[in-house]
Amino acid sequence: MINFIIVFPVILLLPIIFFFRWGILRWKDTSKSYQAKKAVWYSIISGGSWTVILLIIVISKLIGRATWMLEMILFIPLAVIISIVSIVSIVNAKTTGMARLDKNHSDNELK
Structure with a gap:
């Protein structure tokens, strides 16, 4: 049980990390296309x-509640x-307008 908790x-x-990183890196490019903003x-x-x-999960474990699995059944789906x-x-967004933005973004990183 301890292994599962960790x-x-x-x-x-x-x-x-994936979703926040992707969203934050593309934040300044959102003015270029509606699809980029939505993504x-x-x-x-x-x-x-x-x-x-x-x-x-963390708060439930800190206060010692044992019903956090019930909450997870509701939130994970x-x-x-x-x-x-x-x-x-x-x-x-990548297949429509964001491909150009990614190319510009990678060109700027190379400079």
Whole structure:
């Protein structure tokens, strides 16, 4: 049980880092296209939903509540749905207008 308590929050950090990092790096490029704005906002909302789940687990463990699994049954499907919508939006933005933005972004990093 201790391994699950330690490993599960660490696994939850992966989507939080991915979605927040992607959204923050593309934040300044959102003025260029509607698809980019939508992808960035969905990405940030998805990162936020996984952060809420992580906070629920940590706070539940700190105050000693044993019902955090019931809360996870409610929140994890919601976070998964939001993440799927976010990934679809990111892919859609990359195939439409964001590909140009990524090229410009990588060109600026090379300079």
